[in-house]
Amino acid sequence: MSQPAGLSFEQAPQFSLPLRFFLTAPLFLIAAAILIALSPDALASRWTPQVLALTHALTLGFLAMVMLGALMQMLPVVAGSPLPALHLVARISHVSLVLGTAALMTGFLTGKAAAYGSGVVLLGVCFAVFLVAAATSLARAVAGVTVNGIRFAVLGLTLTILLGVALALLRAGWWTPPAIESAINAHVSFGLVGWVLLLVVGVAYQVVPMFQLTPPYPPRLSRWLAGALFALLLLHAAAPVLPPVAARIVDALLAAGILLFVAATLHLQSRRRRKLPDVTLDYWRLGMASLIASVAVWIVAQAWPAWADSDAYPLLLGTLFIGGFAASVVNGMLYKIVPFLAWFHLQAQLQATAGSIPTMKDMIAERWMRGQFRLHLIACVLLLGVPFWPQLGIAAGGVLALSAVVLWINLLSAVRRFIAHGGDFY
Amino acid sequence: MNTILDFLGSDHHACDDLFASAEAAVAQKNWDSAREQFGRFQAAMAHHFTMEETLLFPAFESRTGMSTGPTQVMRMEHAQMRDLLQGMQDAVAAANQNSFLGLSETLNMLMQQHNLKEENMLYPMSDRVLGSERESLIRAMQASGSQDET
Ligand code: HEM
Ligand SMILES: [Fe+2]
Ligand SMILES: [Fe+2]
Numbered sequence: 001m002s003q004p005a006g007l008s009f010e011q012a013p014q015f016s017l018p019l020r021f022f023l024t025a026p027l028f029l030i031a032a033a034i035l036i037a038l039s040p041d042a043l044a045s046r047w048t049p050q051v052l053a054l055t056h057a058l059t060l061g062f063l064a065m066v067m068l069g070a071l072m073q074m075l076p077v078v079a080g081s082p083l084p085a086l087h088l089v090a091r092i093s094h095v096s097l098v099l100g101t102a103a104l105m106t107g108f109l110t111g112k113a114a115a116y117g118s119g120v121v122l123l124g125v126c127f128a129v130f131l132v133a134a135a136t137s138l139a140r141a142v143a144g145v146t147v148n149g150i151r152f153a154v155l156g157l158t159l160t161i162l163l164g165v166a167l168a169l170l171r172a173g174w175w176t177p178p179a180i181e182s183a184i185n186a187h188v189s190f191g192l193v194g195w196v197l198l199l200v201v202g203v204a205y206q207v208v209p210m211f212q213l214t215p216p217y218p219p220r221l222s223r224w225l226a227g228a229l230f231a232l233l234l235l236h237a238a239a240p241v242l243p244p245v246a247a248r249i250v251d252a253l254l255a256a257g258i259l260l261f262v263a264a265t266l267h268l269q270s271r272r273r274r275k276l277p278d279v280t281l282d283y284w285r286l287g288m289a290s291l292i293a294s295v296a297v298w299i300v301a302q303a304w305p306a307w308a309d310s311d312a313y314p315l316l317l318g319t320l321f322i323g324g325f326a327a328s329v330v331n332g333m334l335y336k337i338v339p340f341l342a343w344f345h346l347q348a349q350l351q352a353t354a355g356s357i358p359t360m361k362d363m364i365a366e367r368w369m370r371g372q373f374r375l376h377l378i379a380c381v382l383l384l385g386v387p388f389w390p391q392l393g394i395a396a397g398g399v400l401a402l403s404a405v406v407l408w409i410n411l412l413s414a415v416r417r418f419i420a421h422g423g424d425f426y
Numbered sequence: 427m428n429t430i431l432d433f434l435g436s437d438h439h440a441c442d443d444l445f446a447s448a449e450a451a452v453a454q455k456n457w458d459s460a461r462e463q464f465g466r467f468q469a470a471m472a473h474h475f476t477m478e479e480t481l482l483f484p485a486f487e488s489r490t491g492m493s494t495g496p497t498q499v500m501r502m503e504h505a506q507m508r509d510l511l512q513g514m515q516d517a518v519a520a521a522n523q524n525s526f527l528g529l530s531e532t533l534n535m536l537m538q539q540h541n542l543k544e545e546n547m548l549y550p551m552s553d554r555v556l557g558s559e560r561e562s563l564i565r566a567m568q569a570s571g572s573q574d575e576t
Contacts, residue, residue: 077539077542077543078542078546079546080543080546080547142546142547142550144546206542210534210535210538210539210542211534213442213445213446213534273442273443273446273450274446274449274450274534275450275453276449276453276527336535340532340535340536343532344536347506353509353512353513354509354510354512354513354529354532355513355516358528359525359528359529359531359532360528360531360532360535361527361528361531361532362528
């Protein structure tokens with residue numbers, strides 16, 4: 001009998017494959033922090049070049065960087081289906097994501113058409129390669145709630161990139177897409193909710209029960225939530241042609257769906273069987289609290305147009321969602337994935353016994369992870385004040401940069417221990 | 427309990443529960459209880475591995491002709507887990523909390539992703555390919571359990 005599609009137990013890809021993504025990501029976090037610290041005046045409105053540049057340093061350079069690397073690692077485990085031509089896909093998408101994000105940031109900051117153009121080409125290559133590979137893998141995947149969530153997230157990413165490319169061509173002055181405002185709105189909501197949030201939802205179904213031994217998410221929720229949120233996003237994007245009442249109902253349902261996910265996650269975590277202190281858990285809880293705050297800020301804007309039209313509102317919402325929610329969850333995940341992979345590859349390469357190599361917990365010092373969590377928390381709190389007192393940006397950017405540097409040092413320390421014990425990185 | 431997925435899947439959860447109790451006892455430095463809980467966890471794991479390695483995997487291999495594929499990777503991961511369990515046993519005997527918790531965190535990650543692969547892929551596939559043999563296989567696994575406990 002030939003090996004059926006969907007059943008793959010191939011060994012994990014080599015250590016350096018996901019790590020190149022994980023070790024690059026903090027550098028973009030540092031870049032975003034420097035932009036915040038250097039130009040507090042520019043933080044008064046969401047449309048300034050600096051804010052657009054730092055937004056994409058965060059969404060592409062940090063979040064997408066980690067998420068692409070993590071998906072390449074995870075799909076074989078959760079879906080039984082690795083990406084085709086994995087090594088080539090990893091190399092091309094990593095290099096083009098790094099250069100493309102830098103070019104797009106340069107485009108925003110200088111307004112030069114050539115920079116936008118190279119950003120569009122490089123990011124186009126990056127995501128075309130990744131998305132074709134991911135779609136191939138997902139088409140063969142074993143069905144399940146996580147795979148279902150990832151499928152919608154990948155669809156959300158595809159729409160985000162298409163819209164982003166159109167918007168970048170517009171900024172470069174090469175093409176004027178129709179309905180610009182709706183296109184920007186759709187780009188933002190598919191990017192942040194369709195891609196980032198749905199990916200976190202899909203992955204949470206798997207890792208929340210696994211890390212802390214909680215009960216599983218109720219199947220009644222996990223089966224339909226990602227698909228429902230995605231359908232609501234489509235309706236949300238079509239809001240300009242919907243009757244206003246319908247658009248309001250769609251928005252209310254979106255908010256309710258997100259809150260349902262948060263409530264389920266916090267409830268499961270409160271029933272966890274493993275009660276040891278855990279930095280990743282703290283990061284998840286901070287992320288979930290920020291998600292609640294995002295929805296609250298957004299609801300206030302629906303009821304109070306003066307707030308919705310203020311400069312502060314979108315900046316506050318973006319800070320809560322990107323910094324407080326997405327960056328926290330991703331940072332927390334790195335503290336599980338990287339130490340585990342370091343241990344796993346060391347054990348497999350050396351065929352070592354448990355006593356002779358460091359455990360997962362020895363890979364990154366607990367105190368340093370805690371310290372970095374505190375820095376991240378302080379940075380988040382300071383950032384929340386920036387939309388109201390832009391001068392806080394100097395302090396907020398400074399602490400965020402420090403937090404990102406410590407994150408980087410922590411991840412590097414796992415690689416250093418791996419190599420020091422005789423692991424072969426490449 | 428008439429599928430392999432149900433039977434061995436719920437055994438995974440039973441092992442998880444014993445794991446959590448043993449780890450909690452170590453976290454509280456309640457060493458007497460820790461040794462007892464860990465002993466039960468270790469025995470449950472050993473029994474689970476034995477059921478898979480002596481009953482399920484051979485049946486799967488002879489039905490599918492795949493003896494170097496999935497089951498080989500699973501056996502390898504069992505060896506890694508056995509090794510971690512041995513380390514944990516030494517740590518609990520020496521009342522070494524740090525060592526135990528480092529190993530248990532590692533074991534949890536390895537064990538959970540191993541179980542995931544079995545529950546998502548290997549067990550459902552075994553249920554499909556074993557056909558009529560399935561019932562007798564589950565009975566044999568149940569019987570191996572009652573022997574162990576005597
Ligand atoms: C994961 C992917 C992405 C996410 C989550 C994302 C998110 C965002 C967000 C939140 C904004 C609004 C910024 C603000 O209000 O200050 C924005 C705007 C923008 N994005 Fe993206 N983005 C992504 C990818 C891209 C890509 C790949 C491109 C181009 C190739 C792009 C081009 C743009 C442009 C040009 C704007 C400004 C719209 C305008 O004012 O003309 N984005 N994006
Ligand atoms: Fe197993
Ligand atoms: Fe098993």
